[in-house]
Amino acid sequence: MEERNDIVNEPSAHPKVLVIGGGVGGIRAALDLAESRRNVVLIDKAYAIGGLMTQLDRTFPTNNCDLCTVSPDLSESGRQHRMELMPMTTLVDIQGEAGNFTVTLETAPRHIDVSKCTACGECVAKYPDWVRFTPGLDPRAPTCMRYPQATPFAFSVDMEKVEDIKALQAVCRAEAILSDDQPKTATVNIASVVLSVGAELFDPAVLDHFGGGQLANVVTGLQYERIMSASGPTAGELVRPSDGVRPKKVAWIQCVGSRGINRADVPYCSSVCCMYALKEAIVTKERFASDIEATIFYMDMRTCGKDYELYLNRAKNDYGVQLIRSRPHSIIEDPQTGNLSITYTTDEESRHLTEVFDMVVLSTGFRVQESTVELARRLGIELNIHLFAKTEAFSPVSTSKPGIYVCGVFESPKDIPETMVQASAAACMAGADLHMDLSDPQAEDDFPPERDVSGEPPKIGVFVCDCGFDIGGVIPVNEVVASVAKLSDVVVAESVGYGCSGDSMLRIEQMIREHGLNRVVIGGCSPRTHETRFQDLLRRVGLNKYLVDIVNLRDQDTWAHMDRPADAAKKAEKLLRMGITGVRKSRPLVDHTLPVNQNILVIGGGVTGMNAALQMAELGFKVYLIDRAPDLGGLARSVRSTIEGGDVSAYIADLVQKVRANDKIQVMTRTIIVDHSGMPGLFTTGVQSGPRMNYMQIQHGAAILATGAMPNRPKEYLLGENDGVMTQLDLDSVIADMPDQAKGWNQVVMIQCVGSREPGNPNCSRICCATAIKNALRLKALNADTQIYVLYRDMRTYGFSEDYYAEARQAGVKFIRYQLDDKPVVAETDGQLTVTALDPVLGRRIEIAADRVVLSTGLRADDETTEDLAMLFHVARTDDGYFLEDHVKLRPVDMALKGFFIAGTAHSPKNIKESITQALAAAGRAQALLAKTTINLGASIAKVDGNRCAACLVCVRACPFGVPFINADGYSEIDPAKCHGCGVCAADCPAKAIQLMTFEDDQILAKLDGLFERLN
Amino acid sequence: MENFEPEIVAFCCHYCAYTAADMAGSKRLSYPPNVKIIRVPCTGKVDAIHIMKALLKGADGVYVAGCLEGDCHFKNGNIRAAHRVAYVQKMLNDIGWDGERVEMITMSAGMGERFAQTAKEFTEKIRQLGPSPAKTAAGQAAVG
Amino acid sequence: MITAEQKPMQEIINCIAPYDRILLVGCNECVTVCSAGGRKEVGLLASALQLHFLKQGKTLDIKEVTLERQCDPEYVEELVNYMDQVDAVVSMACGCGVQTIAARYREKAVYPAVNTKFMGASERQGIWAERCQGCGDCVLGLTGGICPIARCSKRLMNGPCGGSTKGKCEISPDVDCAWQLIWDRMKALGIEKRYEEVMEAKDWRTSRDGGPRKIVREDLAS
Known part of the structure; x- marks a missing residue:
């Protein structure tokens, strides 16, 4: 990791991109930029990067431990050559313009020489008050780092608290403590800025209700995360702050400080609290005790992200989380017991209800920090009324100042996946301000030469993670380690805490050197996520990266068998034995590389596809933009206006014109995909195009799937039978094209969630609530006397669209809630449409005569298209037919198939602004891949032993890709550049002359030996 | 045999079943710990010998879990695997074993539930079939 | 093979x-x-x-x-x-x-x-078909490259029997009539006249009828 404390005023000849804020968004942006070969400076005012996410216990919807998910990314950022990491640094000044800014950065003194600090912890053990560490409930954590995987991996001295610097220096054996460290200033020449400064969480201490921060057992959502977290103040024990006893009843109160009009409230929705409350409730029951009662008091359940509705259903149905629609007024503490009583009402009950809880969690939302407002002023960017960075619907990550881009919560309240998408989008835009020569070959990774281990007997090191509670909380890691330590060839066996943390990795490296290890087994999480990281570890110590085996103890053992810890422990031992016997047979291998084809195929010519195409073209890549429709524009052509009032038609027309005019974009409409082959970086896709369906092949290195979704039109509520019943999309055009007709309507009823959030299509369509509000407001603007009724289940106007919800209520739009088991009834009698529904406030059924009934039908996946493409490209889909990203949290635009990216509504329902953001993000991720001049094919290729080969042709005939051939020497030959690595030939070869490297037969059999050792 | 806990080897394709198993874990879907996974790049890589050797070394049951038909990352590796599994089943029947001890299962990467469900079903099936004849006979021989 | x-x-x-x-x-x-x-x-x-x-x-x-x-x-x-x-x-x-x-x-x-x-040839992966019976006196040059001994069920040497139906052998509709194949092949080569020539009775002594066979290459064996 690079860290510079000594930057002097030296404007660089090679401009960089400045990323401000080292949370997940900033890290993603910086990594994307570095990956696409731009130099980056990442600054953060904290002394380690990681931001808010590193304080969370787990994240929805996978309930992963965040540290485990984010830490590989963090240390990846420590390793990137093009990245300069400057913690404890703030921006003082900025001059110049996009492409050529000069920024002045000030780095606060750390008082510790990071190059010397070994993070031994002596200083904090002796003088805990003087050294900085975990913020939150109780900072007395066993280490002084904010979290065990901190980057940079070092301490920081709080000089204001230090009473005797000599005494502190005396405890430091590394002599790393600097008494006279001074602030340093640097001037850096940069091309663009990515702002990812996040926001802070609302502090309920300013409230005069809910205890105002005074009640011991009332905590905020973040504090609750810290209590549950293995690296938190209670070391992962769920206990009440007042008495250290595990709570039996926990309540969450939503929207604390958000969606309010009272003092200290903000009007907007913080977008993440519903999901995090559900997550905390589920994790509470799942990890601590299923009989802990979890109750969530909420206003609207806003689970409108991809598959989030399923998460809500799981919380309700599988975990028995109680959901009560009510906003309690206050919390009363029993001073004797510390218990908390909450009085509330529900629709069903006319009386007040009082319930006692052991703990109450306040779901607090986001606030822009004052320091951020100050930073915005210094940068000269405009803020919106809520003090968030101002962006426009059609340029979602651009601030008011060219060259400065924004992502994450500072743009608007959002969760991690959306932040990741925006970060990639902002990085893409910022990278475009920094010209790059695409043909310039990249620098090689700087690893020491590999040690030749061929003559050595196996010397195996076994390192087992406890992964906080995820492994260590289920099985006794030390016992498991001891059980495999005596196996033959095992030289070292240790438990290593968080194996992927900086200190554990250093420890493993040290062990490898000390004992001359030549094979390593890591017992931890899935190799799918962490293999590369440990392979890099081996490379750093001069070992071939294929000499490590990752044993999946977490995902495939402790997580799945947490209900049977003894069996999980037995299984862990067996899995480790398999790893050990397997790694014994592993061989050093060389990866194969090939030049990358730098063209990109964009499938889908809607708003998303066109934006992705334009951005890629802007970056200098040749783009093939194909759509099966005769024209570009997609679904957005039938949308006229955004909720903010933006003219969608004009925007689309302009976009189409720009795309058509761009000579780097080849537009192919009326085009369908018929075949596909190749590998990441070198794909060939066959298409048929035009009225004659001419066939042609497109060579491309990557592809963006932007095929969109379909407007839903369920046969419900007389849609399609009565002309007075229409969808929101229909209404949009009526308002735009026939305003006089719309003006004449007296009563309009809108019904939400039509065809969504119900069996058959259980997910939320996300866009309909805001769309209904948008159209209601437009109708009101046409005729203020039109009575509008919106029949809804939960109003999901997340983020700033809450403003429009408030505006609609003020404008007199009536909102009536209905339940799924008591849906409204639309009927027609004598030409008059009526809607009957139960009004929960009045407690009786009401009948509304309607001029028009407008159905919010939302979107559904274009099932046929995604199914066809999924078959052709071999990419995955969700149960409801959307494309499935590689990691729902951290890789929301990458697909599992390298080289494929998703954007727009083909991923999940989203509005135009979100679609454009994801388009830019996909372009950014794609260019990060294509900016590399070569692609690594790995070492997993089939290899023929010519001496054994009988030239029988079985492999030649069996290979799905026609790669093997019988060479002039009379035996089969397989070109490593063409081999896809499936291993079919190796399995079918009757002479057993073919081995698939990394999955060799002897290794597979050795694993079986390890598993069944007791029988042998 | 009471308390019989079958030992089961699952050869899982990296692109589908292995990922589905991870997903089952991340969703905390419980399935029998009897199942031990060996990761392969494609079920087309699973040699009939691997299955036979697994039984020989002591597995009570072996299954090969690949992609859904038409979803193979390598076109048809899963179909080949299914044929091989059928071949092994026949061979097992021929030698007086129960071909049911070996099975081909398909799923997609997103099917964590299916992974857990099939792991349960297969384990239950093997539990019904009882311990591997290799073990019982060896045990009797040792005792006798 | x-x-x-x-x-x-x-x-x-x-x-x-x-x-x-x-x-x-x-x-x-x-x-x-x-x-x-x-x-x-x-x-x-x-x-x-x-x-x-x-x-x-x-x-x-x-x-x-x-x-x-x-x-x-x-x-x-x-x-x-x-x-x-x-x-x-x-x-x-x-x-x-x-x-x-x-x-x-x-x-x-x-x-x-x-x-x-x-002795057979591979038709495709997993399928092999008989092509030669090692009679020791090859007639393929006379029969358009299709062996009547290996491929005619009756080893007939002068045209098909009455069981040849629509190009198939009477023993099974899956078996081609070798003589149909020979005829088609000869026609394609323009040598159908040769079909008229009567093949003399085959001397089976070069085949198994002469007892176990042996090949001796003096030049190599010496």
């Missing part, structure tokens, strides 16, 4: 039941190519047999060896070091291989694990 297919499992089992230690020998030539007795089949059969006997409570010791070619004494010589460790030998090669081993290691019983079928 010589084609073969594995014997029914029970037959193999019966052969080796009396023994505890078996040497299972494959061949890397024809039987590898026709997937009957190469290294892979050796491995499969070995594990199948072991599984079978494990169920009977017997741990069968099987050594697996695959020779480059089992019908050459020099290769077969490679087995010499195994012989004192085994009770019997099972060969997965064609009959030639089995006999070469039997000839060299007279003290050990040798059992075939495959049935040698015919």
Whole structure:
């Protein structure tokens, strides 16, 4: 990791991109930029990067431990050559313009020489008050780092608290403590800025209700995360702050400080609290005790992200989380017991209800920090009324100042996946301000030469993670380690805490050197996520990266068998034995590389596809933009206006014109995909195009799937039978094209969630609530006397669209809630449409005569298209037919198939602004891949032993890709550049002359030996 | 045999079943710990010998879990695997074993539930079939 | 190539039941190519047999060896070091291989694990068809490259029998009538006149009727 404390005023000849804020968004942006070969400076005012996410216990919807998910990314950022990491640094000044800014950065003194600090912890053990560490409930954590995987991996001295610097220096054996460290200033020449400064969480201490921060057992959502977290103040024990006893009843109160009009409230929705409350409730029951009662008091359940509705259903149905629609007024503490009583009402009950809880969690939302407002002023960017960075619907990550881009919560309240998408989008835009020569070959990774281990007997090191509670909380890691330590060839066996943390990795490296290890087994999480990281570890110590085996103890053992810890422990031992016997047979291998084809195929010519195409073209890549429709524009052509009032038609027309005019974009409409082959970086896709369906092949290195979704039109509520019943999309055009007709309507009823959030299509369509509000407001603007009724289940106007919800209520739009088991009834009698529904406030059924009934039908996946493409490209889909990203949290635009990216509504329902953001993000991720001049094919290729080969042709005939051939020497030959690595030939070869490297037969059999050792 | 806990080897394709198993874990879907996974790049890589050797070394049951038909990352590796599994089943029947001890299962990467469900079903099936004849006979021989 | 297919499992089992230690020998030539007795089949059969006997409570010791070619004494010589460790030998090669081993290691019983079928050609992956019966007097030059001996069910030498229907042999609609094929081929080559020529009675002495055959190349054998 690079860290510079000594930057002097030296404007660089090679401009960089400045990323401000080292949370997940900033890290993603910086990594994307570095990956696409731009130099980056990442600054953060904290002394380690990681931001808010590193304080969370787990994240929805996978309930992963965040540290485990984010830490590989963090240390990846420590390793990137093009990245300069400057913690404890703030921006003082900025001059110049996009492409050529000069920024002045000030780095606060750390008082510790990071190059010397070994993070031994002596200083904090002796003088805990003087050294900085975990913020939150109780900072007395066993280490002084904010979290065990901190980057940079070092301490920081709080000089204001230090009473005797000599005494502190005396405890430091590394002599790393600097008494006279001074602030340093640097001037850096940069091309663009990515702002990812996040926001802070609302502090309920300013409230005069809910205890105002005074009640011991009332905590905020973040504090609750810290209590549950293995690296938190209670070391992962769920206990009440007042008495250290595990709570039996926990309540969450939503929207604390958000969606309010009272003092200290903000009007907007913080977008993440519903999901995090559900997550905390589920994790509470799942990890601590299923009989802990979890109750969530909420206003609207806003689970409108991809598959989030399923998460809500799981919380309700599988975990028995109680959901009560009510906003309690206050919390009363029993001073004797510390218990908390909450009085509330529900629709069903006319009386007040009082319930006692052991703990109450306040779901607090986001606030822009004052320091951020100050930073915005210094940068000269405009803020919106809520003090968030101002962006426009059609340029979602651009601030008011060219060259400065924004992502994450500072743009608007959002969760991690959306932040990741925006970060990639902002990085893409910022990278475009920094010209790059695409043909310039990249620098090689700087690893020491590999040690030749061929003559050595196996010397195996076994390192087992406890992964906080995820492994260590289920099985006794030390016992498991001891059980495999005596196996033959095992030289070292240790438990290593968080194996992927900086200190554990250093420890493993040290062990490898000390004992001359030549094979390593890591017992931890899935190799799918962490293999590369440990392979890099081996490379750093001069070992071939294929000499490590990752044993999946977490995902495939402790997580799945947490209900049977003894069996999980037995299984862990067996899995480790398999790893050990397997790694014994592993061989050093060389990866194969090939030049990358730098063209990109964009499938889908809607708003998303066109934006992705334009951005890629802007970056200098040749783009093939194909759509099966005769024209570009997609679904957005039938949308006229955004909720903010933006003219969608004009925007689309302009976009189409720009795309058509761009000579780097080849537009192919009326085009369908018929075949596909190749590998990441070198794909060939066959298409048929035009009225004659001419066939042609497109060579491309990557592809963006932007095929969109379909407007839903369920046969419900007389849609399609009565002309007075229409969808929101229909209404949009009526308002735009026939305003006089719309003006004449007296009563309009809108019904939400039509065809969504119900069996058959259980997910939320996300866009309909805001769309209904948008159209209601437009109708009101046409005729203020039109009575509008919106029949809804939960109003999901997340983020700033809450403003429009408030505006609609003020404008007199009536909102009536209905339940799924008591849906409204639309009927027609004598030409008059009526809607009957139960009004929960009045407690009786009401009948509304309607001029028009407008159905919010939302979107559904274009099932046929995604199914066809999924078959052709071999990419995955969700149960409801959307494309499935590689990691729902951290890789929301990458697909599992390298080289494929998703954007727009083909991923999940989203509005135009979100679609454009994801388009830019996909372009950014794609260019990060294509900016590399070569692609690594790995070492997993089939290899023929010519001496054994009988030239029988079985492999030649069996290979799905026609790669093997019988060479002039009379035996089969397989070109490593063409081999896809499936291993079919190796399995079918009757002479057993073919081995698939990394999955060799002897290794597979050795694993079986390890598993069944007791029988042998 | 009471308390019989079958030992089961699952050869899982990296692109589908292995990922589905991870997903089952991340969703905390419980399935029998009897199942031990060996990761392969494609079920087309699973040699009939691997299955036979697994039984020989002591597995009570072996299954090969690949992609859904038409979803193979390598076109048809899963179909080949299914044929091989059928071949092994026949061979097992021929030698007086129960071909049911070996099975081909398909799923997609997103099917964590299916992974857990099939792991349960297969384990239950093997539990019904009882311990591997290799073990019982060896045990009797040792005792006798 | 010589084609073969594995014997029914029970037959193999019966052969080796009396023994505890078996040497299972494959061949890397024809039987590898026709997937009957190469290294892979050796491995499969070995594990199948072991599984079978494990169920009977017997741990069968099987050594697996695959020779480059089992019908050459020099290769077969490679087995010499195994012989004192085994009770019997099972060969997965064609009959030639089995006999070469039997000839060299007279003290050990040798059992075939495959049935040698015919000299055939590969139609496609997994399918082999008979093409030659080694009659010792090749007539392919007269029959358009299609052998009436190997491919006519009756080995007729002068045209089809009355059972030829729509180009198929009367024994099965899946079997082509060889003489139909010969006729079609001759027509395609423009030599159908030759069909009129009567072939004389075939001299089967060059075939098996003359007793076991041998080829001697004086120049090489000397």
